[in-house]
Amino acid sequence: MTQQTSKLVIVTEKLLLKKIAKIIDEAGATGYTVVAAGGKGSRNVRSSGQPTVGDFYSNIKIEILTANREIALRISDEVAARFFDDYSGITYICDAEVLHAHTF
Amino acid sequence: MTQQTSKLVIVTEKLLLKKIAKIIDEAGATGYTVVAAGGKGSRNVRSSGQPTVGDFYSNIKIEILTANREIALRISDEVAARFFDDYSGITYICDAEVLHAHTF
Amino acid sequence: MTQQTSKLVIVTEKLLLKKIAKIIDEAGATGYTVVAAGGKGSRNVRSSGQPTVGDFYSNIKIEILTANREIALRISDEVAARFFDDYSGITYICDAEVLHAHTF
Numbered sequence: 001m002t003q004q005t006s007k008l009v010i011v012t013e014k015l016l017l018k019k020i021a022k023i024i025d026e027a028g029a030t031g032y033t034v035v036a037a038g039g040k041g042s043r044n045v046r047s048s049g050q051p052t053v054g055d056f057y058s059n060i061k062i063e064i065l066t067a068n069r070e071i072a073l074r075i076s077d078e079v080a081a082r083f084f085d086d087y088s089g090i091t092y093i094c095d096a097e098v099l100h101a102h103t104f
Numbered sequence: 105m106t107q108q109t110s111k112l113v114i115v116t117e118k119l120l121l122k123k124i125a126k127i128i129d130e131a132g133a134t135g136y137t138v139v140a141a142g143g144k145g146s147r148n149v150r151s152s153g154q155p156t157v158g159d160f161y162s163n164i165k166i167e168i169l170t171a172n173r174e175i176a177l178r179i180s181d182e183v184a185a186r187f188f189d190d191y192s193g194i195t196y197i198c199d200a201e202v203l204h205a206h207t208f
Numbered sequence: 209m210t211q212q213t214s215k216l217v218i219v220t221e222k223l224l225l226k227k228i229a230k231i232i233d234e235a236g237a238t239g240y241t242v243v244a245a246g247g248k249g250s251r252n253v254r255s256s257g258q259p260t261v262g263d264f265y266s267n268i269k270i271e272i273l274t275a276n277r278e279i280a281l282r283i284s285d286e287v288a289a290r291f292f293d294d295y296s297g298i299t300y301i302c303d304a305e306v307l308h309a310h311t312f
Contacts, residue, residue, distance in 0.1 A: 005196065007196075007198070009304075011241050021144065024144075025144075030145055031143060031144045031145020031194070032143050032144055032145065033115050033141050033142075033143040033145075033163070033165060034141060034142045034143045034160075035139050035140070035141050035142075035165065035243050036140070036161070036243070036244070037241050037242060037243050038241070038242045038243075039239060039240050039241040039242045039270075040229065040232075040233075040239045040240055041238055041239020041240065041241075041311040056242075057244070059241070061241060061243065065194070065196065073307065076307040076308055077307075077308075079308075080307070080308035080310070084308055084309075084310035085310070087310075088310055088311045089308070089309075089310055089311075090239075090273070090306065090308065090309040090310070090311070091306070091307045091308045091309075092213065092215075092273065092304045092305055092306045092307055093304065093305045093307060094198060094215070094302060094303065094304050094305075095198065095199065095303065096113075096196045096197065096198050097196055097197045097198075098194065098195070098196045099177065099180040099181075099184070099195045099196055099197060100180055100181075100183075100184035100188055100193070100194065100195045101188075101193075101194040101195075102184070102188035102189070102191075102192055102193055102194070103145040103192045103193075103194070109300065111300070111302070125248065128248075129248075134249055135247060135248045135249020135298070136247050136248055136249065137219050137245050137246070137247040137249075137267070137269060138245060138246045138247045138264075138265075139243050139244070139245050139246075139269065140244070140265070166247075169298070169300065198302060199302065199303065200217075200300045200301065200302050201300055201301045201302075202298065202299070202300045203281065203284040203285075203288070203299045203300055203301060204284055204285075204287075204288035204292055204297070204298065204299045205292075205297075205298040205299075206288070206292035206293070206295075206296055206297055206298070207249040207296045207297075207298070
């Protein structure tokens with residue numbers, strides 16, 4: 001059983017995780033993966049141009065495998081509309097082909 | 105020197121890492137990358153629907169660049185057959201083009 | 209507003225982050241994401257074949273979304289030329305389509 005999928009990636013500030021998780025759930029996606037992330041193009045390097053040591057991984061990278069591109073776009077639009085005026089963030093789509101999946 | 109590659113991604117429970125690393129080695133893949141991951145669609149959010157605070161990153165995301173699709177499928181099939189009845193997990197493939205590689 | 213992009217991924221040793229960040233900046237990329245990573249095909253598993261417990265996540269995975277393939281190749285060439293004789297590392301490219309982006 002093989003299915004074509006879109007993988008939506010959202011990199012943004014950690015404090016938005018709960019609200020974005022709710023948007024993902026409501027869009028009908030069945031799960032997501034979260035990884036702690038740092039980097040540039042985010043608040044924690046704004047002033048000095050270099051990542052701060054204290055809280056380097058102050059961002060999150062959320063990956064959502066969706067059954068089709070429309071669901072991915074809907075989540076991305078909602079996240080950007082609600083948060084990207086006030087918080088830094090980026091969303092992008094990659095192709096991915098799910099091979100096996102089992103979640104409790 | 106540029107070569108076309110498949111990237112296999114496995115997201116599953118942390119305690120399976122050693123056994124999966126053995127499967128990857130035996131399939132002839134030369135390396136893999138591991139990242140700590142949390143999320144939904146995994147045990148740690150089963151009861152409440154929200155990630156637990158105590159051990160949020162209780163999953164791992166393993167990425168394996170393989171020389172061809174067949175090796176990626178073989179690893180995925182073996183991992184799913186041995187573990188996905190008892191543990192939550194997902195495997196998927198993306199295209200990736202390796203540019204430079206140097207490992208000791 | 210949708211744009212086609214290349215995503216360059218660099219997995220290498222943590223201590224190179226600052227120098228690679230400088231290369232990324234100078235190539236004109238606007239940002240990057242960093243994630244702590246472990247794995248095989250890197251120094252920390254060279255001797256035993258298994259990851260060491262003490263400092264498992266001694267690598268980093270850097271992701272850079274670039275406006276075109278040329279910028280990604282330039283960064284990759286520079287990183288490999290300067291560091292991959294002395295340090296372990298791999299660089300690869302994936303397709304990615306940026307949907308929304310907002311950075312301060």
